[in-house]
Amino acid sequence: MQLDDKTNNTSLVLAFEFVDTKRVLLFAADAQIGNWLSWQNANWQVDGGVVTGPDLLARTVYYKVGHHGSKNATAREKGLELMKSPDLSAFIPTNKHDAQQVHWGEMPYDKLLTALGERCAGRVVRADDPWIADQVGKPGFAAPSGSIQAIDHGQGLWVELKLA
Structure with a gap:
């Protein structure tokens, strides 16, 4: 499809x-800055109240x-900085080495990784985290915390998170 190319x-x-x-x-899919900006004015009527994008x-x-x-x-100001929950955790399903092999540039972006690590108190899971490939590997954060209640993985093939 030309849509995929254009x-x-x-x-x-x-x-x-x-x-x-x-x-x-x-789950932000391929959202980029324009999407994030459009959410600032989005609102929905839910059970007699209003839910907004920033909410x-x-x-x-x-x-x-x-x-x-x-x-x-x-988005930094209109996105990540609005994510205020102390339980925030993040997942990045991108392998940096593979992204470089296909000339995607700096993905994942180092400054974003740093900002996520700070905002999520280190609870960031990446597809290329070394612990995922290790049979008994554990993530960098000491134990499941925040929204992550449990973690399991299949030696580089998959990661399963129990969220709450």
Whole structure:
């Protein structure tokens, strides 16, 4: 399809809210800066109240980082800085070595990795984390915490997170 060659930034972004806790899981797909800016004025009527884009971001506890963790994948002021939950954790399904092999540039973007690490208290899981390939490997954060309740992995093949 020519759409794949000519257009980016058109994928579906999903925010799942746990009704009982109001916690949000955000899956940003290939969203880039324009998407993030458009969410600032978004609002929905829910159970007699109003939910806004910034409100969803503030209640986000799990963020699947968008657009391979590229430089323009996550807005700073209108995105990451609005994610205020102390339980925030993030997942980046991008392997830096493979991204370089296909000439994607700096993905994931080092400054974004640093900002995520700070905002998430180190609870950032990357597809290329060395512990994932190790049979008994454990993540850099000492124990599951925040929104991550449990972690399992299949020696470089998959990572399973139990979120709350």
